[in-house]
Amino acid sequence: MGANHQMLADVLRIILILALMVFILSRKSSGIKEYDERQYLARSKAYRAAFWMLAGYFFLYAFLNDVCEIRWADLTTATFIGFFLALSVFAIICIITDSFFSFRDKPGQRFIFLPVLFAANLLLFALNLADGTSILTDGLLNFHSLNLVAAIAIIPIYITLVFRYYHEKRQTEKE
Amino acid sequence: MKNLRLKAARAALDMSQQDLADAVGVSRQTINAIEKGDYNPTIKLCIAICRVLGKTLDELFWEEEA
Numbered sequence: 001m002g003a004n005h006q007m008l009a010d011v012l013r014i015i016l017i018l019a020l021m022v023f024i025l026s027r028k029s030s031g032i033k034e035y036d037e038r039q040y041l042a043r044s045k046a047y048r049a050a051f052w053m054l055a056g057y058f059f060l061y062a063f064l065n066d067v068c069e070i071r072w073a074d075l076t077t078a079t080f081i082g083f084f085l086a087l088s089v090f091a092i093i094c095i096i097t098d099s100f101f102s103f104r105d106k107p108g109q110r111f112i113f114l115p116v117l118f119a120a121n122l123l124l125f126a127l128n129l130a131d132g133t134s135i136l137t138d139g140l141l142n143f144h145s146l147n148l149v150a151a152i153a154i155i156p157i158y159i160t161l162v163f164r165y166y167h168e169k170r171q172t173e174k175e
Numbered sequence: 176m177k178n179l180r181l182k183a184a185r186a187a188l189d190m191s192q193q194d195l196a197d198a199v200g201v202s203r204q205t206i207n208a209i210e211k212g213d214y215n216p217t218i219k220l221c222i223a224i225c226r227v228l229g230k231t232l233d234e235l236f237w238e239e240e241a
Contacts, residue, residue: 038205038214098204171207175192 010143014080014150017120018087042099050090057082073141080146084153091157095164111165114158121151176212181235184228199223 061078064070073081094100125147129135135145185195192210196203199220208214209224216224221236228235 036201036205037217037220038208039202098202168204172193172203175207 010146011076011080013124014146017117017150036099039097039099042097043094046090046093046097046099049093050086053089054082054086057085071140073145074137074143077141077143077145077149080143081149084149088153088157092160095157095160098164098168110161114154114161118151118154118158121147121154125151176238178210178212178235181224181228182210184230184235188228190228195224195227198227 061082064072072078091100125145128144128147133144135142135148185192190198192206193203196206199206200223201220205214205216205220209216221232225232225235
């Protein structure tokens with residue numbers, strides 16, 4: 001299999017994992033369409049923050065690459081890292097403002113799903129390493145590192161989720 | 176500004192924030208934010224809350240000028 005085909009397969013695998021993640025996170029357990037106006041507003045703020053995060057990241061990447069000539073990752077890898085960063089910012093803000101999880105959802109699903117996603121990414125990364133694939137090409141981070149990046153991106157999201165869950169539990173008990 | 180009238184009306188019916196949230200179709204945190212004055216609900220949500228609590232908009236949401 002050529003390098004381009006392998007890259008395409010890796011990118012498709014990541015897209016598949018992300019699509020699965022979005023599908024499961026957006027699935028309503030009751031099947032009832034809910035509308036919470038405060039959550040929609042909070043979510044729009046999270047989209048904005050993620051957008052500016054991504055814009056800032058690309059600006060920094062271009063500046064480092066072209067002006068300072070500091071090269072650390074190939075273009076595909078750098079693009080996906082930026083995407084993971086923006087996705088993490090979006091998810092964390094949504095969790096903090098409780099605009100991601102609707103009231104009928106079961107938080108237990110998230111507590112299981114995120115570690116599974118984390119483990120799956122780590123496993124894929126380990127399998128790549130076991131195949132003798134390097135995450136560096138000419139000293140630059142290549143797309144084989146993306147599973148590791150995705151796994152790392154899940155950690156702050158999970159920590160925020162756990163923190164938020166216990167904070168919410170305390171609030172409910174107080175009320 | 177805190178909405179103590181809403182909290183009192185809810186408590187009078189022995190409803191928790193979650194009960195009211197379920198009744199009007201929003202999250203508990205949204206009801207909490209309204210009571211704490213952190214969020215201004217739309218007129219649609221105000222009416223839904225009034226209907227559930229058996230109060231008028233004036234009774235729950237109208238602020239008299241000081």
